[in-house]
Amino acid sequence: MMYLINMLFYALFILAMGYYAITNLQWYSYKLERVMLHHTKTWWHFAYFLLPFTVYELVNYATDNRYGFMVVIIYLAALFHWYRGLDKPLVWTGRVKRFFAAMILFAIFIAVAFKYFAVIIPIFLAYFISLLIEKMLFNGFKRKAEKKLEDMKDLIVVGVTASYGKTSIKNFIEHLLKAKYRTYATPRSVNTLGGVMKDVNDDLPEDTEVYVVEMGARGEGDIAEITTFVNPHYVVVGKIGPAHIEYFKTMENIRNTKMEILQTGRLKEAWIHESAMVKPESNVHTFGNKENLDIHSGLPAPEFLIEDVEATLDATSFTLNGVRYSASILGAFNAMNLAAAVLVAKELGLSDEEIQKQLSTLKPVDHRLQRIDAGGKVILDDSFNGNIDGMMASFDLASTYKGRKVVITPGLVEVDDALNVQVAKRANEVFDVVVVTGDLNYAIFKEYVDADKLVKLASKAEMEAMLVEQTKPGDLILFANDAPSFV
Numbered sequence: 001m002m003y004l005i006n007m008l009f010y011a012l013f014i015l016a017m018g019y020y021a022i023t024n025l026q027w028y029s030y031k032l033e034r035v036m037l038h039h040t041k042t043w044w045h046f047a048y049f050l051l052p053f054t055v056y057e058l059v060n061y062a063t064d065n066r067y068g069f070m071v072v073i074i075y076l077a078a079l080f081h082w083y084r085g086l087d088k089p090l091v092w093t094g095r096v097k098r099f100f101a102a103m104i105l106f107a108i109f110i111a112v113a114f115k116y117f118a119v120i121i122p123i124f125l126a127y128f129i130s131l132l133i134e135k136m137l138f139n140g141f142k143r144k145a146e147k148k149l150e151d152m153k154d155l156i157v158v159g160v161t162a163s164y165g166k167t168s169i170k171n172f173i174e175h176l177l178k179a180k181y182r183t184y185a186t187p188r189s190v191n192t193l194g195g196v197m198k199d200v201n202d203d204l205p206e207d208t209e210v211y212v213v214e215m216g217a218r219g220e221g222d223i224a225e226i227t228t229f230v231n232p233h234y235v236v237v238g239k240i241g242p243a244h245i246e247y248f249k250t251m252e253n254i255r256n257t258k259m260e261i262l263q264t265g266r267l268k269e270a271w272i273h274e275s276a277m278v279k280p281e282s283n284v285h286t287f288g289n290k291e292n293l294d295i296h297s298g299l300p301a302p303e304f305l306i307e308d309v310e311a312t313l314d315a316t317s318f319t320l321n322g323v324r325y326s327a328s329i330l331g332a333f334n335a336m337n338l339a340a341a342v343l344v345a346k347e348l349g350l351s352d353e354e355i356q357k358q359l360s361t362l363k364p365v366d367h368r369l370q371r372i373d374a375g376g377k378v379i380l381d382d383s384f385n386g387n388i389d390g391m392m393a394s395f396d397l398a399s400t401y402k403g404r405k406v407v408i409t410p411g412l413v414e415v416d417d418a419l420n421v422q423v424a425k426r427a428n429e430v431f432d433v434v435v436v437t438g439d440l441n442y443a444i445f446k447e448y449v450d451a452d453k454l455v456k457l458a459s460k461a462e463m464e465a466m467l468v469e470q471t472k473p474g475d476l477i478l479f480a481n482d483a484p485s486f487v
Helices: 002-027 032-037 043-062 068-084 094-114 120-151 166-177 193-202 222-230 251-263 334-347 352-360 388-399 417-430 442-448 460-470
Strands: 156-161 183-185 210-214 234-237 269-273 284-289 304-311 316-320 323-327 370-374 377-382 405-409 433-437 454-457 476-480
Touching: 002 032, 002 043, 002 068, 002 094, 002 120, 043 068, 094 120, 120 193, 120 222, 156 166, 156 222, 156 251, 166 183, 166 210, 166 334, 166 352, 193 222, 210 222, 222 251, 234 251, 234 334, 251 269, 269 334, 284 334, 304 334, 304 388, 316 334, 323 334, 323 352, 334 352, 377 388, 388 405, 388 417, 388 476, 405 417, 417 433, 417 442, 433 442, 433 460, 442 454, 454 460
Parallel strands: 156 210, 156 234, 183 210, 234 269, 269 284, 284 304, 377 476, 405 433, 405 476, 433 454
Antiparallel strands: 304 316, 316 323, 370 377
């Protein structure tokens, strides 16, 4: 009887440990190195993986495999508490299902062949086997996607990358070009090779005339992979900054990786933001703001100048090479993103009148300085904007509001502490209430924000009650960045 009980609880234990492992792997793109070395809550691995496993093994050893089930009961309760606090739970993809199937098969084999109830070994074997399976499936999906793109002989491809704003630029380009072309863009923030391949296979309409592809990177070579796959005819590189500096180590590495987008074999024209620090060529053009020129860089002024930017809580206007444009998109930084889209549209034959008409119907990208008026409050949802320039611009925009101002933010993620010091200091200057979500940057905010205006949220579950208590009609509420609970 005791043997059957321990068998049952062993099965529950390995399933629970496997759930913890694959959930974290999914968050970090199934990269084991990132889970182990770049996780912002490494204590989770001790609390929910290493410690439970160690105690389970010790108790089984000390009691001759009789009372390990007691450890499992405690662990299941702790893991359920952890699960309830997640805002990004496991998505049951085919890859996840294959992982669990492999883990269970390995566990059964080891138990039968070696009379040992293994926990760690089946999890790691399942992980490495799933890598091999995914690689084989990946190659098949890639060949299928390549064949589809080859068959769409008249398709124009526009590639977009940046440290900041690439999703906005992509969406702006798609909207402008719809005035003249059947245009399709990669959805949401899909910007990896696997994501683009899946998009091509599953969703890219065969009658598409212009395909706008967003390209992201967490390491050198990532942009090159996507570029050589879709081979864009036109390329946009937006603002480059220290996003994901933890992975790239230096700004030079970030610039070099973003510039991999020029490795396309059929480049016609490229527009590169001045922050890339490249010299213009016959088909490679630069754009940027005159006030940002670095006289020590040795580089000429951008060919396409963005001037006279005016940002209000209703719209953003700017002048690009003598022509005035305006859109109901918030944030001064968006003048740069809009300008990039305008340059592509003009190259593909749209007139200034057609461009301005499309700009007048342009809607903000969800969760990127999206204005919502509700209950007498002005809400600025900038929760998907996690870079220093965008956050500072959102603070500047909020500062123009005459009433009481509240910011809710975890700070910046995957950046140096110095940038979060800037954020905290500016937040203290602009806002009447500064709400910090999570522990990641709370110590910095505590040091630089006045104690009487600082509020801490331990979890997002407390958000609704906090908003009722801390805000009132007439307030402006800015959601600045939104780190998931595993951060």
